[in-house]
Amino acid sequence: MSQEEIPLNQFQRLVAGRPACLLTVRYKGQVNVMTLSWVSPVSSEPPLLGMAIHPSSYTHDMFKRSQECVINIPGRPLAEQVVQCGSVSGQQEDKLALTHLQLDNGRRVQAPWISECLAHLECSVVGTVAPGDHTLFVVEVVGIWAESGAFANGFWLLPDDAEELHPLIHLGDTSFALLGKKITVAAKPNEGN
Numbered sequence: 001m002s003q004e005e006i007p008l009n010q011f012q013r014l015v016a017g018r019p020a021c022l023l024t025v026r027y028k029g030q031v032n033v034m035t036l037s038w039v040s041p042v043s044s045e046p047p048l049l050g051m052a053i054h055p056s057s058y059t060h061d062m063f064k065r066s067q068e069c070v071i072n073i074p075g076r077p078l079a080e081q082v083v084q085c086g087s088v089s090g091q092q093e094d095k096l097a098l099t100h101l102q103l104d105n106g107r108r109v110q111a112p113w114i115s116e117c118l119a120h121l122e123c124s125v126v127g128t129v130a131p132g133d134h135t136l137f138v139v140e141v142v143g144i145w146a147e148s149g150a151f152a153n154g155f156w157l158l159p160d161d162a163e164e165l166h167p168l169i170h171l172g173d174t175s176f177a178l179l180g181k182k183i184t185v186a187a188k189p190n191e192g193n
């Protein structure tokens with residue numbers, strides 16, 4: 001083994017392995033969608049997530065005002081739209097018209113679902129903190145819906161013969177991975193992590 005020092009600005013690449021998400025917000029009747037992968041659980045009871053959003057984004061402003069969002073988890077077929085929603089701003093362009101993504105009403109929040117996605121986590125803001133150049137929005141997950149062929153019994157199923165049911169794992173920039181092989185170790189973890 002030979003360890004090489006990695007530049008500090010690549011820190012986030014070493015903790016990669018989260019799904020690329022499409023975040024939807026609605027404010028005063030207007031809907032925007034942006035790509036988000038800096039998302040992490042921060043509490044199990046209540047169910048809280050932290051999401052880091054850059055203040056220059058249009059979503060940041062709408063989300064700060066509306067206090068609600070849907071985290072939509074796209075599958076393999078939406079890779080192109082994921083990159084589009086992450087490289088164009090809703091301030092300049094209507095990304096829904098650009099990507100032809102379809103909306104469904106949210107069930108417990110005003111923000112809408114992206115219909116084509118594998119799963120939808122409806123969230124409302126419980127706090128914000130800005131320790132660096134992104135705002136960390138802490139949100140409570142208030143409802144979750146998922147495709148039964150993609151997620152069941154508490155796990156992503158990752159069917160071998162249906163890549164379209166796999167989430168896109170963000171590696172950095174416009175590179176993604178598909179989860180390939182599930183291994184389960186006999187020891188029991190302390191919490192439901």
Ligand SMILES: Cc1cc2nc3c(=O)[nH]c(=O)nc-3n(C[C@H](O)[C@H](O)[C@H](O)COP(=O)(O)O)c2cc1C
Pocket residue numbers: 020032033034035036037038039052053054056057058059060082083085086087088089090091134170173174
């Ligand atoms: C794969 C991917 C992941 C991204 N993750 C984040 C993220 O976690 N936080 C963030 O602020 N921007 C992230 N971005 C960049 C935003 O999606 C991008 O700035 C977008 O244009 C903002 O759109 P808006 O101005 O319409 O809100 C990501 C982009 C890509 C392609």
